[in-house]
Amino acid sequence: MIVILLVGTNGMPKSYAESPSAQEYQIKAAFLYNFAKFIEWPPSAFAPNHAGLNLCLLGEEPFGVALNSIRGKTIRGKEVVIKQFAAAENLERCHILFISA
Template sequence: MRNTVRYFLLLFLLTAPGAQASRTEFSAQQVKSAYVFNFIKFVEWPAQEIRAGGKVRLCVIGDDGLHASLIALDGRKVGEYELQVRRSTDPVNLSICHVLFIGEQERRRLVPIIKSLDSAHVLTVSDIPGFAERGGGIGLLHHDDRMLFEVNLASTKKAGLRLSGQMLNLAANIFGR
């Protein structure tokens, strides 16, 4: 299991913007960006939501540092999709996103944001502690200088999303089975 996690992290880091063979350290924002970017590869949206060759809209609210890191990936191919990175400042109309990263600064508005996406096909991701346990899709967490992630399966199913078994096998915790 430990080797599988290392392999998955290596896969994430190799696709991170600016990844170089001579560079051994990555910023927390680069690691988060790599995780978010690669989550898209392991998620299946309803067919009517994203057409083959279409664009995946990745929105960021409440984390300007992560947005700055992710913007380097704008226009890049993710599987059969093209990534479109957008910054959001207002929680209105977030349902146009396919992936929504909710930053720590939005902790107070977390519940209303999640509720506003109730019937939308949006994968929610955040580094707010307890995010997946509180109804978010995927929560990023730091543990012993490592980045891990948790999944709320009930939340992702409610959004009409399917997560691959490979991804679920790598999750530190799975809620809502």
């Protein structure tokens, strides 16, 4: 089945508007969003004055516009908030942490 799928997609036209890395990060953004749907956080994981689900990026931001597709969506009633950090400080309010190498 996998071989058929790989062979079947090999002849499909490719989009030249985006580089493979842009498509890679679109897939990663979708994975992070869908992964978060299956996590149950305790109520204490959310600050009383901010009910958002914090998706944090540590290091360089490789996603470009790929994160725009999930920014502001809701998961279990919590709005997805994207936060960028240059150093590993103040990460205690992150619900999901993506570390860029």
